[in-house]
């Protein structure tokens with residue numbers, strides 16, 4: 570996808586909402602378990618109910634890989650459904666990959682070419698040659714973990730090395746790589762107070778921000794410190810939306826929660842031209 574399409578969608582829908590499809594057979598409504606593919610049936614119902622409030626969907630691949638071949642088929646059906654029905658909605662494979670170059674190039678092929686996602690999340694710990702194979706793909710985006718939402722982010726990411734916090738060094742270094750314009754960054758909503766400094770390093774990049782809702786991050790703080798002139802944000806909610814109800818009314822409840830978040834976002838996005 571072209572970045573302009575994403576920005577147009579944000580302005581049109583007055584939303585930066587990303588719905589996380591972390592679909593768990595132990596949590597979805599029991600009546601769906603009799604379907605041939607309960608995971609896809611659930612995802613389809615969630616997509617049908619929420620697409621007008623959202624600009625992105627993010628299946629976390631762990632929830633599909635956990636069910637082996639069947640899970641991978643559900644993931645493939647989900648991305649095919651999104652690409653056919655909603656080609657203007659941005660798709661994220663939350664897979665957190667990254668390996669030596671020739672292995673990373675296989676991951677990039679799998680998510681960008683074979684499955685057809687617009688973007689994939691990557692872990693930058695192995696450095697430039699582990700990320701470059703993803704950046705080689707035109708009109709695809711590589712979303713690098715920068716400052717994550719979990720408590721363990723303080724173990725390494727915020728540690729100071731030679732006078733600079735590691736996450737800042739990672740972000741700044743990545744801006745020197747070829748095709749760095751195809752990079753986006755994960756910053757947890759639970760770390761919103763760090764966003765102003767992150768914006769000093771990458772004023773124009775899009776940030777994928779998980780951690781509102783179940784993890785306790787504040788959406789208002791994310792907008793306050795992280796918004797740029799294109800919005801520059803994709804704010805993810807997974808459990809808060811898809812499990813808003815675990816009964817037969819789950820899709821309607823998901824739509825109600827997605828609309829509530831979209832309205833909150835619209836009040837901030839109104840400031841954009």
Ligand SMILES: O=c1ccn([C@@H]2O[C@H](COP(=O)(O)O)[C@@H](O)[C@H]2O)c(=O)[nH]1
Nearest residue numbers: 629717718719757779783784806807808
């Ligand atoms: O720093 C990170 C990176 C990724 N995630 C993922 O986002 C969703 C969050 O789910 P919620 O249910 O809205 O808490 C999930 O897929 C995580 O693996 C993250 O939370 N933090």
